[in-house]
Amino acid sequence: MSIHVIKPSSRKNNAAKALVSRDCGPTGCEVDWLTSIRVEAEDDITAFTDFSLEKGWGDGLPLVPPTESRVRTFLSGNDRYPDEIIARMPDSSECTVEKIVINAVMAGAPVESLELIIAAIEAIAEPDFELYGVNATTAPVFPAFVVNGPVRDALNIPYSYGCAGGVATKANAIGRAIRLIMRNVAGQVAGTTSQTTFGSPGRLASILMGEWEEKSPWAPLAERRAGVEGNAVTAFSTMGTMNVLDTTSTGADAFLEMIGKSVAYPGANCFSPSMEYSEMTIGINPICAAIIAKGLRSIEDVQEVIWKYASLPADFLQAYHREQVEAQGRIREDGRIYATPEPKDIVLFVCGGLGGLHALGLHSFGSSLSQTRPIARAVPAAIAAE
Amino acid sequence: MAQVKVLDPTASRQDDNASRGPDAGVIAGKRIGFRLDQIWRCWDWISEVWAAKLEAAGAQVSYWRSTNRSGLEGEEQAQSLDAWLQTIDIAILGLANCGSCTGWTVRDSVAAANSGIPTVAVATANFEEFAHVLAKRGGRSGLRVYVLPYPLNELSREEVHPVAEAYFEGLLSLMGASLTREEQAA
Known part of the structure; x- marks a missing residue:
C-alpha cells in the first residue's frame, strides 16, 4: 500500500437548468414563478417559530414567516430566476433559488447576501465535498466558510476579533440561512438524517468568516487554492474549533511547531482508519502570520513545516488502530503517521484579532475536500432592466 | 392574529420504488458479492463466515471494498462499484454501523437494487431505522435491510463468530434465498 494522495475528481454537480420560458423576468411577469406549496400560518414571529418546529422546518430560534411578499422582495433585490436549480443535494433533492430565498427570509439574511449563499451551496454540493457523508455521520461536522474579496466588508x-463566532453581525443570519438550507433541503437533521452523536453549535449558524487579506503576508486563500481573485467563498467541513494557545514562542518554526503538534491527536478524524486522508484547515492570527512570514519565504514553506509537526509516531496508537492505518499504507518510513497526505492539504488562512497568541484549528471530516467558488455580483432586476 | 400564506422551505425527491426487488432464489451456481468497508473488522469476519457457507452451497463469492468517496479516488470507486455490480447475481452490502457508513452502505445498496439484482443491506440494530430513512430518501424505500446486533465491532473475533453463525439463516430468509433446490421446493 502507498499513501493515498488527494487529487480532485472531474465530477461536477450537474444541476439541470430550468426549462421554463424566460419571456419575462423575475419581477415583471404575470406568471407565478414561485412553485412552493403555500401553507397557512400566523404572521407573527413567535407563533410562526412554534409552527415551524411542528412542521420540522425550524431550528428553535425565532424565524421570519416566508410570505410570498417577503420572498418576492428578496428576489427583486437580485437577478436570479426562482426556478433555477443551483445544485442537486444528497439524494437528488433540488436546491432551487426559490428554496434558498425562502430559507434566507426565514433566517433574516440580508437581500444582498443571496449570491454568497448560492456560491456556498454550489461549493458544498460538489461531489468532492462529500456532503452525503458529512450529513449522515455520527461526527459533529458541518460545512464552514471563508470569504475573500470586497464582499467581506x-x-x-467578520475576519478580525471574534471572527469564528460571537460577533454582532448579519453574517450570523447568512450562516443560519445556509444551515436552514442544510436542514430543509440538503437533509442534515440530527436524529433523522444525521446520526451526529453530539452535534455542534456550528450546526445552528455555521462559521462564516472572512480572511483578513490586508493583514496576510500571503495571497488570499481563494486565489491560492483555486485561482479565484476577488469575491469568493471557500467551503470546508469542520468538526468545530480547536484553540491553540502559544504565549512562549519567538520565531516562525516555534509557532508552527506548536500549531502542528497541537492539531495532531489520535482521536482527530485525520488519524482515523475510516478514511485514508483528510485536509486540515488552520486559521493563523495576523500577528503570528507576520512573525512567520519573516522566517519563512512562502506559504508552501509554512505548510511544509506545519505538516512535518502535525504527525504522530505510529506506536503512539493502540494496536487495532495502528494495524488498520498500517494496512492503508499510512505509516511512513520514519514510523510516523501524518495528519494529511501532503503539505498542500494543510489549508491556511489569516484571520483573528490583533491580540494574537492563538491559532484556530478546524479539523476536517476525512474525505470531505474543501471547495472554492467565485461569488457572482448581484444586479437587482430593477437596475438590470434600465 | 393575522393569518398569512407562507412558502414551504423544504425540498426532497418525490419518486420512490417500494419494491424489495427480486428474491435471491437458489444459491447454487450464483455469483454473490459482498461489499466490505475499511472500518468494521467485525463485518470482515462475518462476511468470511457467510461466504464460506455460501461457497459450500455452490455459490461463487467476490468482494468489493469501499474506501474514500471523494476526489479522484472517489470517482474511481464509483466506477469500480458499477463494474463490480455487473459481475454478480446477488449483492450483500455492509456495514451500516455508523452514520456515514450507513449512508454509503445504503447508497451503494440502492445502486445495486436499482441494477435489478437481489440486494440486501446489512445494518446493526442502532442504525436500522436510519438505513430505512436513507433508503426512502434515496428513492428505494423497499430496500431489504438485514439487522445484526449492536454493539458488534467492540467484540472479539471469537465473540463475533457465533453471531455470524446465528444470523445466517435469517439472512437467507430475508433474501428469499435457499441453499439447494430441494430446500426451495420444501
Missing part, C-alpha cells in the same frame, strides 16, 4: 463578514 459589504456584508460585514
